[in-house]
Amino acid sequence: MLIHEQSHPGRRATAQAPKQRAALDGIPENLRRAAAPALPEVSEMQAVRHYTRLSQKNFSIDTQFYPLGSCTMKYNPRACNSLAMLPGLLGRHPSAPDSHSQGFLACMYELQEMLKDVTGMSAVSLVPAAGAQGEFAGVAMIRAYHDQRGDHERTEIIVPDAAHGTNPATAVMCGYKVREIPTLDDGDVDVEALKETLGPQTAGIMLTNPSTVGVFERRITEIAGLVHEAGGLLYYDGANLNAILGKVRPGDMGFDVIHMNLHKTFSTPHGGGGPGAGPVGVSKRLAPFLPVPMVASGDNGYRWLTEKDCPHSIGKLSAFAGNAGVLLRAYVYARMLGREGMVRVSEYSTLNANYLARRLQDAGFELAYPKRRATHEFIVTLRRQAKELDVSAMDFAKRLLDYGYHAPTTYFPLLVPECFLIEPTETEDLDELDGFIDAMVKIQQEAEQSPDMLKGAPHTLPVRRLDDVRAARELDLRWTPPAA
């Protein structure tokens, strides 16, 4: 039942607002609202009970194993939340003067420094609000770089066919044409195709490494050389940074600009779809173009750098300084891990992924890239099951929900048919991984013996499979009061 359907005229959580309606003397009648907006009218306890019950209809990291490939659903330490919500930090106004900001700015400055170190880049701006905004900032900087050199012929961004959808969408937002290049059968980028695509029209290339197919791009140094030789720049999509944290750095691979997803690698919560944080790091030549504001350290303490200090900046990306509360959580996480903990993130996420991959392969599942070492994630293809048993990856996914496991990423990357992209993360223990393997094996048996169990799944959740076609055709996007 919707909160709207529990509404009673005149009911309110009266403790939560001023008792009286103050006069609106200063506001002319023609600018006023005729009647208060028709929001639900419920008591405090009704609201608390309703939203608590709704929460129980969600899968989450705190309640389930959530091996969603490319999303890094690792445990979100609670200390990060409670310390970011200390009243002094929560109550700080974004335009507070430096005299009342040194504690906050110290955290931001130190986070910038740590992120420089783990990425091997020479400067960092924390402001992008999510990965896609980080991508936007990165590609906008590539453009600003070429523009400043008067190099206006560079109109294309190269993107592998396995890339996240945000990559081509971002390139277009920055006014570029997108050129796709294929992925080889072993999962690496097709370097010969890259050579043919590169030219004086190339502004840059967007790469994820490890790539979205879950393998490390072995020829990355050669690729960087080729792109730079053609006058282009390399963009690193940091979606998979968890796989290499403390082991190898994008800056050392030859990348010019990188965004990080702190809601992945630095364990800030995904919140049911945000907020994220997508800081960008750059090599020296792109540093002048970083988005503002950034934090500088000087003799008089910390201070903001704005457009005044950074005249070549691509500018602001949001009204203030990005998702500061998310950045504080990432800062706390980074301080708790420390340098020794950073390396363990990549080591144990890789261990978990390789264990899971090998055990699933042993159980008869087909790996998409069996000859390659898994990174922090890997792909299982269910094309044999689809062909022989007429059950799809989606059917497997929905049945996993019945077993209490969130489904892996399905049907991405697009180039592997009937695929599961599986990312267990480092925070899962052996029992959880074994339980997932057992569930996959049982579902395989069901697929062979009673495929309807899969096709009709889920059976045990608050709803059965939903009619997405109807949702899009007969749009119902808000509650409307029943006709009297």
Place this chain on the structure above:
Amino acid sequence: MPFIPHSEEDVRHMLGAIGVSSIDDLFDEIPTALRVQSLQRVPEGMTEMAVGALMRDRAREDGEPACFIGAGAYDHHIPAAVWQIATRGEYYSAYTPYQAEASQGTLQLLYEYQSMMTALMAMDVSNASLYDGASGLAEAVLMAVRVNRKSKSRRVLVPRTLHPAYRRTVHTIVRNQRIELVEVPFDAHSGRTDMAALQAYAGEDFAALVVPQPNFFGVLEDCDAMTDFALQNGMLAIAVVNPLAMAVLKPPGQWGSGEGADIACGEGQSLGAPLSSGGPYFGFMCCRQALVRQLPGRIIGRTVDVEGKPGYTLTLQAREQHIRRSKATSNICTNQGLLVTAATIHMALLGGEGLANVAAACHANTAELVGALTAIDGVEPMFDGPVFHEKVLRLGAPTADVLGALAAHDVLGGFDLGQDFPELGNALLVCATELRTTAEIGNYADRLAPIMAAQA
């Protein structure tokens, strides 16, 4: 090991299953030359106890001053239940609800949010959020240019009364698509957009007109006249509003003599998000039904399952980057789900009447503040236009000096307009939300009086 559960025995077992002798062997595809030796600038790890002490020190360093700054971020009461529920793990640690059956909690809540926002804005449809008000306006501008088929131009009229950070953010985001922002000046007496200056653009080809309400000066624009101007000249009207103010002000869907604004967007912070140094907040965006297929961001629809039971799912995904890639309406993916969770609970707790009481209290407190401050020699109102909960004051002394002297007394006296509006001279934008008490307002005035006297 913090947050890693593996025992030595587990590791041995797992390596054995994989068939390698060490974890390091799993990295053998990475060229040796690229391997990092050690991180230099990341300190050693800390316990929760130690980092807790550090963060409490940092928070204490910044104090808890009395805040009279608004300028796009407002200090409001947030019911305790809002964040206690929003930070339940089931909301806090869930992903974007791609697996609808396992995400009905978040999905139903977002559908309720869309229902509440459309009621508040008097608009047909709402998305499930964008990053913040400023970047949300950039998305609205891009959307307006896409949908306005009558207009061949890529020009958009933007009043100078718009929040300057919004103007700059929009510029950053739309400039690479060759969209031009044309500024409309304001009337120096009222602080409103200069309607005569706007009329001068009548008959010219623009894709849209931005209408802020209230504007950055806190002043109420003639939203009806501006919306009608847009309608008459083939432009889309993009409303940029404070959602709390809409509890007492005419909402965008009712502006003008036609069907209201075409797009309504803005900063959702005043609906349950703490100040938190500027974020995370959330951008909201509503539009007319006819434009829904060009609306960026996630949209939730109600549908039924195979048994006919109602349920909720992400819909119209063919607009989005993960499906349409280079032809998507926007590159946005992750948005601000948790803030919307908080806003939904916040609106449910306050209701329409409660929100209106909060808005009216802000209006009254600001009037009280302005009364107290303008009683001081050297402090007077800059504009005579009606305001919601912010007011520009003209000071008889340099604004930065006055603010610095107030800050020494733990009073954050307002926002200095000198950087963005040098034409106003010594101008200060002040705000008193429902949280500012008569005692705090009195203290502000008591501190300000001797500062102004010393400057005179």
